[in-house]
Amino acid sequence: MLTQNQNTASQNWSPLYFLAALGAGGLSVTFFMYLMFWMPRTGRPVPVFEDLMSYFSASGGFGKATVVIAMAGIAVMTILHLYLMAFNLRQLSAFKETAAYQSLMGTNAETQLLAAPLALAMTINAAFIAGLVFVPGLWGVVEYLFPLALIAFVLVGIWSFKLLGAFLTRVFSDGGFNHKANNSFAQILASFTLSMVGVGMAAPAAMSKTPWIVATSLSLSSFMMMTTVIIAAVALVLAVRSIMEHGVNEEAAPTLMVIVPLLTVIGIALLRIDHGLHTTFEVHSSSGAIFLMLTRILAVQILFLMLGMAVLKRINYSAKFLTFEGKRSAGSYALVCPGVAISVMLHFWVNKGLVTNGVIEKFSTAYWIANIPALVIQIAMIILVVKLHRLHFAKGSAVGVAVPAE
Numbered sequence: 001m002l003t004q005n006q007n008t009a010s011q012n013w014s015p016l017y018f019l020a021a022l023g024a025g026g027l028s029v030t031f032f033m034y035l036m037f038w039m040p041r042t043g044r045p046v047p048v049f050e051d052l053m054s055y056f057s058a059s060g061g062f063g064k065a066t067v068v069i070a071m072a073g074i075a076v077m078t079i080l081h082l083y084l085m086a087f088n089l090r091q092l093s094a095f096k097e098t099a100a101y102q103s104l105m106g107t108n109a110e111t112q113l114l115a116a117p118l119a120l121a122m123t124i125n126a127a128f129i130a131g132l133v134f135v136p137g138l139w140g141v142v143e144y145l146f147p148l149a150l151i152a153f154v155l156v157g158i159w160s161f162k163l164l165g166a167f168l169t170r171v172f173s174d175g176g177f178n179h180k181a182n183n184s185f186a187q188i189l190a191s192f193t194l195s196m197v198g199v200g201m202a203a204p205a206a207m208s209k210t211p212w213i214v215a216t217s218l219s220l221s222s223f224m225m226m227t228t229v230i231i232a233a234v235a236l237v238l239a240v241r242s243i244m245e246h247g248v249n250e251e252a253a254p255t256l257m258v259i260v261p262l263l264t265v266i267g268i269a270l271l272r273i274d275h276g277l278h279t280t281f282e283v284h285s286s287s288g289a290i291f292l293m294l295t296r297i298l299a300v301q302i303l304f305l306m307l308g309m310a311v312l313k314r315i316n317y318s319a320k321f322l323t324f325e326g327k328r329s330a331g332s333y334a335l336v337c338p339g340v341a342i343s344v345m346l347h348f349w350v351n352k353g354l355v356t357n358g359v360i361e362k363f364s365t366a367y368w369i370a371n372i373p374a375l376v377i378q379i380a381m382i383i384l385v386v387k388l389h390r391l392h393f394a395k396g397s398a399v400g401v402a403v404p405a406e
Contacts, residue, residue: 205276
């Protein structure tokens with residue numbers, strides 16, 4: 001029986017609640033964009049603690065505010081991410097002993113379990129960002145950390161392939177895939193997981209000066225990215241056919257925009273791979289080619305955002321799942337990822353695309369106008385996370401109608 005002290009996330013937990021942790025980790029990255037593109041750094045591809053302190057002491061009010069807001073945002077969102085990861089890992093352990101877990105296995109929803117390694121890959125990425133920002137002298141030992149990071153991502157990748165492999169071998173050998181219930185983009189979650197592992201594997205390629213580390217990073221990340229694209233393409237085709245025949249699953253409708261974070265992660269991985277090829281293997285891409293790549297990615301993201309938002313409006317998703325009077329769905333946290341992803345991609349598009357190619361001047365009026373959409377979306381996602389937390393994690397939030405994710 002529900003009590004006023006219980007919450008929805010505990011009472012009606014599903015693996016999709018790992019998306020809550022993923023969203024918080026992603027928001028920490030949006031704050032890191034301030035430091036990445038708005039402050040100078042010396043001879044490093046990313047800002048570190050020493051850069052922040054030097055810039056803070058030498059800059060005026062705006063510069064100091066930038067550093068304080070960015071560091072505070074990274075700290076708060078990283079702590080929230082770790083808290084939600086601990087909560088979800090405990091819930092996952094208990095969930096495996098329940099009848100609900102047995103009901104999940106053997107259905108299309110089995111791939112929801114891949115939300116766990118997806119969020120764990122974000123944990124590694126978020127921890128690295130927090131280390132750069134808060135740990136003095138970290139860059140001095142970073143070459144020793146890169147192999148450890150690669151090992152960590154390989155282990156997460158193995159976990160991901162184990163979960164995905166169990167699902168695919170079952171449906172390939174025994175059949176039983178429910179095409180009628182595949183009327184969403186939920187199956188693309190598997191590709192999103194692999195891409196998050198892959199982008200983490202690509203990080204040493206962009207930052208290391210050790211050839212064997214760069215080569216290993218390039219090889220592993222390329223393997224993951226190729227796998228990501230193949231699985232995403234198959235899942236997309238199967239899902240579109242089912243949606244057009246049966247209509248979208250209302251509870252899973254936010255997954256229509258999962259292509260947005262998937263493409264942002266792929267785009268960042270491609271930038272990291274390109275940088276590694278440039279610095280270590282003398283393979284040079286033009287700034288114009290990078291601008292075109294980012295523009296094409298952004299164009300596809302906008303198309304899927306338009307589609308997703310139009311469908312959500314038509315089915316009245318907000319009233320059904322985002323109000324205290326409505327139902328509760330862990331899948332609602334899938335709404336955070338596209339916003340975070342488009343905000344991050346806009347930062348890269350403005351800085352690596354427009355500024356690098358001389359279209360606009362950095363820190364000019366046009367530059368700040370171009371940054372407005374990314375900042376507005378970031379703020380909107382913070383507000384959404386707070387609202388979702390009140391709906392799903394606040395005490396007493398379980399009082400009302402709750403629905404399991406499918």
